[in-house]
Amino acid sequence: MPPPAKQPNVRVVTLTIDGRDLSARADETIIEVCRENQIPIPSLCYLEGLSVWGACRLCLVELAGQGRLLAACSTRVTEGMQIQTNTEKLQRYRRTIVELLFAERNHVCSVCVSNGHCELQHMAQKCGVDHVRVPYRQASYPVDSSHEMFRLDHDRCILCTRCVRVCDEIEGAHTWDVMGRGSDCRVITDMAQPWGESDTCTSCGKCVQVCPTGALVKQGTSVGEMVKDQHFLPILARRRLAQ
C-alpha cells in the first residue's frame, strides 16, 4: 500500500480571463496566471523575481461585479473570478498613464541611449500613444556620472523602484532608496551622495540591467549596445528563495 499522499497546502481555483477558462494555484497573482497563459498585461514596475510594488498601475484589470479596478500584479486569484484585461476603458486609462509618465520627466527618445530598447517606449507603442496631450513638466534634474561604470539620469526615471528592490532583495546591498514627495521624488544612492562615492554599491550592475528606461545605463555605450539583460533575475530569485 502506498503511503497516504501528502496534500500540499495550496488549493487550485478556476477563473475566466477574457472569456477563457483557466485554472490556477490560489497563491498566484492575476499577472502570473496571465503570463503563464500568454495573456498580455502591460506592466512597468512588476518584474518577476522582485517583490510586488503596485505603483505603475498599468496592469489594472476589470473584475465582473466590482466597480473598482484591480492591479493584476498585487491581486491573488480567487475561485470564480471573471476578469477582463483589455476593455476600451482600460486601454484609455493606460494611454493616459503612459502620457503622464512621458510628461513628468524629459523623455526625448531621439537623444536617449535606450532608444529602441526601452520598456517605456515599447509601452507607448503598445498602448497606442502617438502624442502626449499634457504639457511636459520640463523640470531639469541632474545627471550623476560619478560612478566609474554606470550613469544615472533622473530625467529618464519613471520611479518604478526596480533598482531599489533588486539592490535590496537580490544583491543585498540596499544602496538605492527614494527621497522626496510627489513628482519631486528621486532615487538616491546611500544618503543622497553621488553614486561614485557610495560605500555600499558593489558595482554589480543589477540595477542597470533591471532599469526599464534610459535612467540607468553603462557609461560610454552607444545606442546599439545599451541592451538590458534581465534573464539572471528569476534564476537568482529562485536561488535566494531556496536558501
Place this chain on the structure above:
Amino acid sequence: MNLDDLADLAEQYRAIDANVEREVRVCMAASCQSSGAAPVRDALVAGLGESQPSCKVKGVGCMGLCSAGPLVSIADRDGSLEESTIYRDVTADDAADIIASLDGPPVERLRCPTDQPFFARQQKIVLENAGIIDPDSFKGYVAVGGYSALIRALSEMTPADVLREVTDSGLRGRGGGGYPTGLKWSTVAKMPATQKYVICNADEGDPGAFMDRAILESDPHRVIEGMAIAAYAIGANKAYVYVRAEYPLAVERLQTAIRKAKRSGFLGNKIGDTQFSLEVEIRLGAGAFVCGEETALMASIEGLRGQPRPRPPYPAESGLWGYPTLINNVETFANIAPIVREGGDWFASIGTERSKGTKVFALAGTITNTGLIEVPMGTSLRDIIEVIGGGIPGGKAFKAVQTGGPSGGCIPAQHLDIAVDYDSLKTLGTMMGSGGMIVMDETSSMVDVARYFMEFCMTESCGKCVPCRTGTQQMHGILDRLAKSQATRAELALLEELCEVVQATSLCGLGQTAPNPVLSTMRYFRDEYEAKLGDA
C-alpha cells in the same frame, strides 16, 4: 478590581476636593492657549489666592467655541457646560472682575449666553468630559466614572460580549470611510495569531480639521480606555497611538495619561487584577497627510518610508509586521467607553438608520461660531450652519460648505436641508471625512477652492503611483490656468478625463479621492468654470 472597588476609588478621589463648591474652568486646549489662556489662568489663580477655599481654578479641555477664546466658565462642581456661566475673549485684566462677581451677578460684558443654540443644540457623548475635567488629572477622570467601562468589560464581560455591544451599537469608523467598527473588530478577533496589535490613528491631516486633536487635548484617558477595551475584545497586548508631531500639547497630555494610567494599574501587566495586559506606546508622525492612510501609517510605525501598499491584505489580516492589526480613529475609540457603559442599543437609538450616534464637526471658514460641535447624526446641514453655527457673518449669503477635506466636496445652498450622515453626503458627491466643515460665502470662487485642494493633494502625494503623483500635478496646472482665465475648453475636457483616470487607477485613497473637490464643484458650479475659460 471590580466595579465596586472602582466606585470606591472614584469616591475617594471626589472626597479630595469635597470642600470645593464651585469651579472656575479655564480652557487650556491649544486654540485658547494660543489666544492667551495661560495668563488668564495665572491671573485667576493669583487673584483668588486662599480667599475662597470653596472655589477652585481648574485648567480644562475644549469648550467648543474656539473663535471666542480664551473661554472661562464658572460652574458648580459637577455642573455641565450649559449649566455654567461662560465668559468669552477673557484677558488677564478681566480676572479681578470675574473673581469679584463670584458671589453676585455675572460680568455681563464678558458673558456668552449658554442658552444660545451653539450650546443648547449639541448632544455630547464623545465630548461629554471636554471643558469639564482636567485632562492631566487621572483622579479627575476616575471621579467622573472613567475606566468603569474597561473594568466592566474585564470583570463582567467576555471579549465576545464586548464585540456584540460594539456591533449592536452600529458605530461606524470616524476616520472618514465609515466602515462598521464592530465588523472590523470581529474580523481581527477571529484571526488566529500569537500576536495582534491595536493602533489609534491620530494623524489628522485634513486642512481645517481639529476634532481628534481637541479630543486628545481634552480627554486623553477616554481614548486610552477605548483602546484598552478594543485590545481586550480582539486579543491584543500591544497598542500604538500614531500622532503627528505638530500636536505637541496632545502628545504631552497623552504621555501624561499613559504614565498615570500605568502607575494606577489601568495599563501594563494584569490590568484590574485580570490576566489582561496592555502596553501603549506613542509614535510620532512627521506630518505627512498620506501617513493617515492605514497601510502607510503602519509602514511608518515599522520605521519604513510612509507609503501605502495595495490592499488586500487588509490590516485586519496582515498589519504591523505582518500580524493582525486593528486600526481605528481617535473619535471612534472615544465612543467605546459610553457604548460599553450604556449598552449598544442605547447608542443605536441615536442618529439615523445607517449612521448611529453623534459626530464631532470642526466648523471653519466664514461662519459666525467657528469651533467644535457634536451633534447627532442626521442633524440637517442647515441646522448646523445657520442655527448652531450662527450663519454667515457680515450680511453675506451662503454659497457652499466643503466637507470631507481633500477627499470630499462642496455642497451648495439647495441641498442645505439634507440630513448629515455617511450615505447622504455620498449621494451629493462629497463625504463625511473626519468631520471638517469649511463654510464659504458668496464671495468665494469655486475654481479657487478646487485649485487649493488639488495643490494640497499634489504636494502631499507620496509619489509612489503614477496617476496620483503626476496626475494631480497636471490637474493642478489646468486649474491654475483656469483660475487665471488662461485655460481652453480642450483643457477643461482633459481635466475631466484626468479626474476619471486618477480616481479609478490610483493606489490609495489619497489619489482615488483627490479629484472629488473638482468633480463636486464642477457638478454644482459648472458656470464658474465656463466663465473662466480663456477661449470662451
